[in-house]
Amino acid sequence: MTQEQMTGARMVVEALKDQGVEVVFGYPGGAVLPIYDEIFQQNHIRHVLARHEQGAVHAAEGYARSTGKPGVCLVTSGPGATNAVTGLTDALMDSIPIVVLTGQVPTFMIGNDAFQEADTVGITRPCTKHNWLVKETDKLSETIHQAFHVAITGRPGPVLVDIPKDVQFANGGYTKPEDVTSHYAPQTKGDMEVIEALVEAIETAERPIVYSGGGVINSGVKASQLLRQLVDMTGFPITSTLMGLGAYPASGKSWLGMLGMHGLYEANLAMHDCDLMINIGARFDDRITGRVQDFSPGSVKAHIDIDPSSINKVIRVELPIIGDVSVVLEDLLKVWKSRGAKTNSAAVQDWWTQIEEWRKVDCLKYTQKGKTIKPQHALVRLEELTKDHPDRYICTEVGQHQMWAAQYLNFEDPNRWMTSGGLGTMGYGFPSSIGVQMAHPDGLVINVAGEASWLMNMQEMGTAVQFNLPVKQFILNNERLGMVRQWQELLHGERYSHSWSEALPDFVKLAEAFGAKGILIEHPDDLDEGIKEMLAYDGPVIVDCLVEKHENCFPMIPSGEPHNSMILGENVDTQTAIKEGGGVLV
DSSP, X not given: OOOEEEEHHHHHHHHHHHTTOOEXXXXXXXXXXXXXXXXXXXXSSEEEEOSSHHHHHXXXXXXXXXXXXXXXXXXXXXXXXXXXHHHHHHHHHHTOOEEEEEEEOOGGGTTSOOTTOOOHHHHHGGGSSEEEEOOOGGGHHHHHHHHHHHHHSSSOOEEEEEEEHHHHHSEEEEOOGGGOOOOOOOOOSOOHHHXXXXXXXXXXXXXXXXXXXXXXXXXXXXXXXXXXXXXXXXXXXXXXXXXXXXXXXXTSTTEEEEOSTTOOXXXXXXXXXXXXXXXXXXXXXXXXXXXXXXXXXXXXXXXXXXXXXGTTSSSOOSEEEESOHHHHHHHHHHHHHHTTOOOOHHHHHHHHHHHHHHHTTOTTOOOOOSSSBOHHHHHHHHHHHHTTOXXXXXXXXXXXXXXXXXXXXXXXXXXXXXXXXXXXXXXXXHHHHHHHHHXXXXXXXXXXXXXXXHHTTGGGHHHHHHTTOOOEEEEEEOSSOHHHHHHHHHHSTXXXXXXXXXXXXXXXXXXXXXXXXXXXXXXXXXXXXXXXXHHHOSSOXXXXXXXXXXXXXXXXXXXXXXTXXXXXXXXXXXXXXXXXXXXXXX
C-alpha cells in the first residue's frame, strides 16, 4: 500500500475532508498554527471563528445534535484545551458525538512546563469517551479516523486528539479511512430471548408506559420511526426525558408530555402507577427517577440501551436488553407482529381512562393578567407564532426558562431540540444555536434563554454577526437566577443569597453594539408584535422580554420525593389532583 506523503498539518485537513466534515468551529493559537495555515489554503471545509473555546465546543454540539453527524472543534494547547473541558463534559453527559482537535507543545518539550502546556490527555480523560496523544506523524491520520469511528459508534460521545506542534510540521504517510481497522464494535443486536419475554409482557400488561430518552434520537431517524410505530400500534402511553423530546410527536395521540422533576402531572403519575415500564434509550437520570426506591414501584421494568454500563446502574430491571435502539425495536416489532400483535386492549383502555382523569388537573394552567408578562405566556405565544415554520430548531440555556420551554413548546420531530440535560450548562444555548444555524442555514433557530445564562457566553454575538447567522435570542428576563431563587424560596426559607444581579446590561443597546438588532418587550399586549418583528429580521436578534420576577416553575417533584408527590402551581385545582391520586405537596 503506497501512502501519500504530507505534513501532519495537511493530514488533519485531509482526514477531515475524507470524513465528510463541512464545518469546523475553533479558535487559533500558537500550537495549531500549522493546521490553520492548511485551512487557509483549501476551500472544502468552512471554519467558524468562535470568541471562546467553550463556545466553539458548544457550537459543535449544536451542529451534531441537529444533524446526527459529528461536530468538529479545533483549539490550541493549554488554556485553549482547558476552556474546552466544559463542552466536552456536556457532550459526554448527553451522548453527543464531537471530535475535538487540540494543539500541544512539541513532543520534546512535553513535561517541561513549556508555554501554554497542559496535560490535555490527562485533564480530558474523565470527560471524553476516549482520547489520544499522537507522537508520530505516521499515526496521525489513522488516529483521527479512529476518533470519528469511536465518537459515532455505540453510545455516541466526545473524543479528543492532542497533536504536538512538531508532529504537525513533520512529514508522514497518510492513511485513508478505508485502510483503517477498528477494534471498537459495540453490541447492536439485542438478546432475542429477552426481547420475546418483553413481547409477552406487552401482550398482557394492564397499565403499560413507554419511557423514551435521548438514545432514541441518537440512534437515528429510523429509531424514532420505529418508536412511533410501536406506540401507535400498541396504543400504549408514552412519556420522555428532556433529551428525548421529539422522538415521538407532541401531537401524537399517545403523548403524555415530559417526565420527571418538572414533568407533567399525568406523566409522573402514570410512571408511578404503571405495571410495565419500557425504557427505550434513557439512563434513569436522577431528575427522572426522584426517590430511587419508590420509582415505579409496582412495575415490571424493561431497559433497552446500547451502553451496558447503563443497565442496572441506577434502577434494577427484569428485562435488560443491550443493543442499538433501532435494531432492537425492529426485532421487537417483528416478534410482536408474528405473534398476532396482541395487547390487553380492554385493560389498556381502562388505563387511558385513568390517565384522562389525571389530565383534567391541567397541571400547566396559568393565568396571564395585569401588565407583567408571565414567562409561560411568552412561550405559548412563541409556540403559536413559530409552530408552522417548516424548519424550526429550538435551543435553550439552563434554568427555569429551559423547563418552561420543554413544557410549553411542542416538538414533532427529532433533532429539533438542543438543550444541556445531564450537565446543565449555563451558557450552552447561544453558541449551540450558532452551530445549529451553520448546519441549517435556511432554518429558524431560536435560543430560549434566561438573562443570567445568556451572559455566560454573550461574546458569541461577535460570531453570529461576523458570519451573518440569523439566530434569534429570546431572553426571558426576570432579573434573577430563576431556578436558584425558586429553590431558595421553597427549600431555604426565602433567603435569597446571591440569586440576582444588580448590574444587567441594556440588551437592546448590547445587540446594537455588536451590529445586531435588539427588541424590548415589556407589556403582554406587545408580545406578538415583538415576536413577529424578531422573525421578520434577516439577521441575529436579541429579544429582551421582561417577565414576572418571582414566577415558579411547576409541577415540581422536590428532591427525595417519589413521582406521586408534586408541588403544583397556584392556578391548578389541587383538590382534584389529590382526589385523583396525587400526593400533592403544598
